[in-house]
Amino acid sequence: MxxxxxxxxxxxxxxxxxxxxxxxxxxxxxxxxxxxxxxxxxxxxxxxxxxxxxxxxxxxxxxxxxxxxxxxxxxxxxxxxxxxxxxxxxxxxxxxxxxxxxxxxxxxxxxxxxxxxxxxxxxxxxxxxxxxxxxxxxxSKEGLLFELVLKNIYILTTNITGLAIEKGATVNDLRNQHLDLMRHVSNDILALQAQLTGQTFDAKKLEQGMIKAFQGDLEHKCMGRFASVRLKRTLELAKAFNLSVPTLKKIESKHF
Known part of the structure; x- marks a missing residue:
């Protein structure tokens, strides 16, 4: 038993x-x-x-x-x-x-x-x-940390970028029509992840992992129901570290 x-x-x-x-x-x-x-x-x-x-x-x-x-x-x-x-x-x-x-x-x-x-x-x-x-x-623990950061980049980038683009936009729209904005958002989030972990990560490898996840469901909506909450929480963490996240601040000012 x-x-x-x-x-x-x-x-x-x-x-x-x-x-x-x-x-x-x-x-x-x-x-x-x-x-x-x-x-x-x-x-x-x-x-x-x-x-x-x-x-x-x-x-x-x-x-x-x-x-x-x-x-x-x-x-x-x-x-x-x-x-x-x-x-x-x-x-x-x-x-x-x-x-x-x-x-x-x-x-x-x-x-x-x-x-x-x-x-x-x-x-x-x-x-x-x-x-x-x-x-x-x-x-390895190092492999796990990379995977956790990758998931955070995916969740936060899609949700927060979703606040700034057309309602109902999908991850396919994000990679095809809003790639620059997506990268600016993910760069801000990656900077925060580095602060939270005390580690540095390969931005290109993380983006490749994120695009691979997009391909798992191209019709996945960017803006989940917790998008605003995630943006607020991310900005509070950035403020605690005195970290500049200009793209996230811009999205906040337009959204709220």
Whole structure:
């Protein structure tokens, strides 16, 4: 009998992971806002705990994880970087950069294969394969960091540029009709990612990765429902680092 998997946050993506784990014969225990997590920790010894909350709820979720579970934590949020979990003394965390989406009333839609790294990565790969979601293993923390930055560049560039161009524009429109603006936005975002990680990254390689993701769904809309929130959060981070992000400021002034 396999040990259970805890899924913290049962939203759209949490439901996808839960289905995958169940298909892989893992019992699944959901944690919602009503769950007493410390009480649960006293009676369950899980294989892993997957944090599936929204980005805005991540820090509260990570703070709530009991000490006895800190060696089996996995995360899958957008805008995720090591600084988000490094203060919690987790041991050998597992992270997956999710390149599939799940919206209410529709099945999950894959853009490209999702990279994963960490102690429990094989479980994520094997389980998601059972519901036809491709995942591949990374072999280093450096590889994971690049993939997280790539996903951040993709999400933030498409969303924020979407605020400045025609309503309903797709990523195909973005690369074909607004390439200069796209590059200016992504350069600002990359400068911030460098500050947040203390690392430098190959801008050309990141752009190639972003274009590859575009090709996974050329009709994907640029401006998601959290675009304004993402712009505001990005500008607040840039301000905290006293970082100049001229294109993002220009988009803010026109949008608000």
């Amino acid at each position: 396999k040990r259970p998997i805890i899924v913290l946050g049962i939203g759209e993506l949490g439901s996808v992971f839960s289905r995958a784990f169940l298909k892989n014969n893992y019992p699944v225990y959901p944690i919602t806002r009503q769950t007493n997590i410390d009480e649960l920790a006293n009676i369950i010894n899980p294989e892993l705990i997957l944090v599936c909350t929204a980005e805005a709820d991540l820090q509260n979720a990570l703070q709530s994880i009991p000490k006895q579970w800190k060696d089996r934590v996995a995360m899958m949020q957008n805008e995720l970087l090591p600084r988000d979990w490094q203060t919690y003394n987790f041991i050998n965390v597992t992270v997956i950069s999710v390149w599939f989406e799940k919206k209410k009333g529709m099945d999950s839609k894959v853009l490209i294969s999702s990279p994963t790294y960490g102690k429990k990565a094989q479980i994520l790969l094997d389980s998601l394969a059972l519901i036809d979601i491709p995942v591949h293993m990374l072999n």
